């Protein structure tokens with residue numbers, strides 16, 4: 001993907017005549033094969049783990065603790081590569097094993113915290129689209145393999161007919177729930193994300209260079225969801241009315257300076273809702289993005305003949321900049337003769353402009369999307385434009401927007417790429433949106449329900465889909481944060497399982513300790529409470 005303002009070795013694989021999304025065409029660039037990862041994973045077993053493995057025969061199967069310890073030297077030899085043992089060493093090893101096994105065999109057998117076993121992995125970065133197991137340890141993806149033993153993890157979830165994908169990334173949201181002047185607009189990320197498999201959101205311009213620190217204090221620092229931001233070229237941020245039309249408040253220099261101050265959080269510059277004929281908002285946004293080496297996202301505001309879309313996409317934006325609301329039809333996206341993509345859209349794509357869905361409450365039209373998709377003009381990324389109004393309109397949630405593209409005939413693996421690896425690349429976060437060993441263990445477990453689903457657009461016209469993506473489980477930083485069907489839980493009237501007693505290693509949901517406290521207090525009489 002051609003981001004000329006980033007330090008990347010990847011070269012564009014675009015040709016001028018193609019309208020294939022540039023991110024899709026570059027998906028395999030630098031990708032890692034499963035075999036590569038397997039060999040890396042073998043090397044990833046660090047010395048401390050190896051020494052525990054060497055000393056303990058329970059490592060591959062907790063049940064083996066019941067075996068005689070006479071096999072221990074063999075295990076030790078295998079794992080350490082040392083060929084000889086002495087009687088004294090054998091004695092000491094046996095004594096250690098006997099001392100350890102009765103106490104807690106599982107403690108030493110379970111090198112992973114969480115194992116998702118038997119799911120169908122879709123990982124665009126690594127070109128994986130098949131059934132594999134995924135093991136997680138210390139908040140990171142630890143191993144991806146065809147058969148990881150159940151007993152090797154504290155908690156193993158056996159999946160069937162479910163898809164395991166990187167945690168979803170939504171690059172167009174509005175997350176500032178208590179934003180001054182816009183109290184009815186934003187949605188706190190955790191209220192909406194995990195139940196949809198989303199682990200990363202980008203707030204698209206709610207804050208500007210003068211208000212970003214406040215947004216960070218109020219939202220980013222309190223959300224369990226990873227919240228990144230594109231800051232608005234308007235210093236006051238997205239507060240509606242005249243403020244968003246105030247040209248004097250659109251300043252590249254302080255915007256770039258704020259982006260430089262928070263490079264871990266600010267991933268882009270946003271321009272939105274501008275109604276005037278001037279080019280200045282876009283010029284300032286691009287200048288800020290150039291200085292800060294980050295992309296610009298454009299909501300192109302009112303359609304004005306003084307600044308046609310073709311000029312924006314062919315000359316003003318840089319390759320790697322993002323045009324959102326691509327299927328709105330509001331600004332001349334369609335060719336008037338054919339109904340397919342207009343010249344600016346085609347030329348923009350050929351230049352490497354990124355096209356994002358940004359469904360919103362007024363930015364997705366079937367009458368636009370269907371002919372553009374038929375003409376091969378597919379999205380680079382699928383996003384929601386989440387806010388209080390869109391979540392209750394035709395947008396609903398990210399999976400519902402993804403369903404629209406399944407209905408239009410896109411393969412599931414491409415739709416998943418559009419909500420994982422593609423947006424990760426667009427915001428220059430290549431560690432996100434994939435299941436490489438060592439990547440943050442942000443994972444979604446999805447299933448597909450089949451039926452008759454009338455999917456709405458902004459005009460309440462419908463297009464029937466047969467597939468409905470449902471989020472069954474979400475893992476953030478290696479811990480379960482959402483579990484639709486309670487597959488991680490114990491029956492309420494059973495004693496806590498061994499896995500539940502170690503829930504801190506794999507779950508952010510309830511723990512047995514607090515359950516016991518609750519039970520104690522509920523069984524006490526009112527007088528004794």
Ligand SMILES: [Zn+2]
Nearest residue numbers: 172174204385
């Ligand atoms: Zn928006």
